[in-house]
Amino acid sequence: MLLIFRITNCFTHHVYSQCLEDQRTLLLELKKELIFESAYSTKLVLWNDRTQDCCSWDGVECDGAGHVISLQLDGEGISGGIHNSSSLSGLGYLEKLNLADNNFGGGQIPGGILNLKHLTY
Numbered sequence: 261m262l263l264i265f266r267i268t269n270c271f272t273h274h275v276y277s278q279c280l281e282d283q284r285t286l287l288l289e290l291k292k293e294l295i296f297e298s299a300y301s302t303k304l305v306l307w308n309d310r311t312q313d314c315c316s317w318d319g320v321e322c323d324g325a326g327h328v329i330s331l332q333l334d335g336e337g338i339s340g341g342i343h344n345s346s347s348l349s350g351l352g353y354l355e356k357l358n359l360a361d362n363n364f365g366g367g368q369i370p371g372g373i374l375n376l377k378h379l380t381y
Contacts, residue, residue, distance in 0.1 A: 279314035280326040282350075287314050287328065289347035296362075297337030304336050327353035329378075338362035342373075349375050356381040 291307050298305045303319035315322035321330035328351050341364045342348060355378045373379065 278312070278326055279320075279322050279328065283322070283326065283328045284312070284314040286347045286350045287317070287320065293343065293347060294338055295340040297339070300335065300337030302336070303333060304338075321356075323353065327351075329353050330356040330358075332356070332358045334358045334360040334362070336362060339365065341365070348373065352376065352378070354379055 287307060288309060291304055294304065296304050303317070307314070307317050311317065314320055314328070315326065319332045319336075320328055321332075323329045331351075331354065338359065339362070342359075348354075354376050357373070357376075357379060358381070
């Protein structure tokens with residue numbers, strides 16, 4: 261009797277996508293709008309227009325289609341708050357926004373953030 265075994269490997273596939281151009285533009289505009297201490301920054305300070313794929317930037321996570329879904333900007337030395345930023349409110353797929361350990365000094369939450377319908381964290 262001849263037995264034939266078929267071996268298949270199962271791999272976890274991570275969906276990798278390059279960010280969409282409008283998402284990249286919005287992130288670069290957000291960086292310009294923020295006041296942050298470059299000596300403390302380990303993420304924002306590295307965002308630049310020479311790197312095309314913003315999904316690979318530290319602190320940025322994208323979905324499979326290239327939309328920014330998470331910004332982890334904790335401990336970046338951001339001060340002065342976030343003003344009613346059209347660039348932040350333009351990130352319509354944003355689910356997570358971490359701004360812990362920055363110095364907002366009692367600043368207000370801009371109304372544009374309230375328009376982010378997917379924001380849960």
